[in-house]
Amino acid sequence: MKIIKEKFKDFMLSYTEDELFYRRLYEAEQKHPETFAQYVHSLDKNFIERRQLYVPVLHDTWFPYISENDFFQTNTQNIYIAKHNRYSPVYLHEHEFYEFFYVYTGSCINTIKGKEQTCQTGDLCIIPPNTKHSIAVFDDSVIINVMIKSSTFHGTFFELFNNNNVLSHFFSHTLYEKTENNYLLFHTQSDHVIRSLLEDIYIEYYGHKKYSNSLLDSYLLTFWVILLRHHENHLESFLNTTHPHLAVLDILNYFQANFMDITLSSAAEHFGFSVPHFSKLVKDHTGKTFVQLIRDIRLEKACRALKTTNLSISSICEIIGYMNPEHFNRIFKKAYHMTPSEYRRIHKYG
Incomplete structure (x- = not known):
């Protein structure tokens, strides 16, 4: 069914087949609890399974x-x-x-x-x-x-x-x-x-x-x-966090702005920490190592470039900070289970 903007509210207010099923189930339990077990027994189990509907008395979880x-x-x-x-x-x-x-x-x-x-x-x-x-x-x-x-x-x-x-x-x-x-x-x-x-x-x-x-x-x-x-x-x-005073956002912003040539040593120096302490701080507060975070940021940038530009794979590789295209291809495939070329083919015109 084609949804028309001018009639969107009417479309949303109308009841679907699944909603009608659930409303009847709800009313049967609320209005006639004494016969609810028989009502459930009479339901079309094939319809419930086909539509993946949830009936608590029929599903443990x-x-x-x-x-x-x-x-x-x-x-x-x-x-x-x-x-x-x-x-x-x-x-x-x-x-x-x-x-x-x-x-x-x-x-x-x-x-x-x-x-x-x-x-x-x-x-x-x-x-x-x-x-x-x-x-x-x-x-x-x-x-x-x-x-x-x-x-x-x-x-x-x-x-x-x-x-x-x-x-x-x-x-x-x-x-x-x-x-x-x-x-x-x-x-x-x-x-x-x-x-x-x-x-x-x-x-x-x-x-x-x-x-x-x-x-x-x-x-x-x-x-x-x-x-x-x-x-x-x-x-x-x-916001449930055990580290309210840590400026994680500042660190992540710095990583985002300097992902091309950043190193653990340069980042630690920028924030005034020793390398071992900064490395532990990043891991403790993000659950990822410095290398993993920078890799994720670079791959995010690569994915965006693959979807939105016609730049060659080697050019994208260089732009995001990887000098070796083969190394980039291996990292990309490990993360997304496909090569950059396959990713572009699937996503660029999706």
Whole structure:
């Protein structure tokens, strides 16, 4: 079904087949608990399995942890967007990727780290990987869920690290520090620009048009910038970190700006530490060694160049700080399980 912008709200308010199933299940349990067991017994089990629907009395557990590889079906898919199924049973879960949800109409109960919050129309919550959470919607409210690969944050949003803002601090902690159970909750209220951008992302995602993946990456970056511009001071947050006084963001910004020719020795000298102490400090606070961090930054830059330019592989190799193309190819293939040429062919026109 083609989604039309002018009728987007009507489309979102209409009930899907899955939602109708969940609503009937919910009403059967709430209104007729004495016959609920018989109702469940009468359900079409093949339909439930085919649609991958969650019925607690039939499933002991339901995807308590979801990996990126299991969730994202292709290498070119960076995001997944969908309406949250209304009346679906609540279940606590966590996953390897980022998620944010937006309350399009109505409200929902958002639970993170055991704390319940009622989110209203216009609220937008960003949930990083490895954060146990759930969403409850038992009325006609519409919630939009967006799932995003962690690698997309690394590769698409690194520009945000150049700014000293709430998102850059949040991303630096959740991307590079060993933290969990963090979130950001923005109160955008009736911001029509934010609302319209999310509608555009939703429509583009399901339109499956040429260059869609590249356009979606651009939409997301625009979305974060507008969100910060309009609502940086309209948020709640919980940032769980055991090292609140460490200027990790300054170190990561320095790495981003000097990745081509930086060395552990030069970085340690810049921040006034001995090499052994700086090396341990970086590893303790990011979970990665200096070499791993610089490698990741270089590969992020390489991926962007492969997707957005026609530069030769050898030129890209030189630009990101690798003098030996064969060495670069080996590192790239180990990280992405494909050569730079294969990556370009898959992603450049995605």
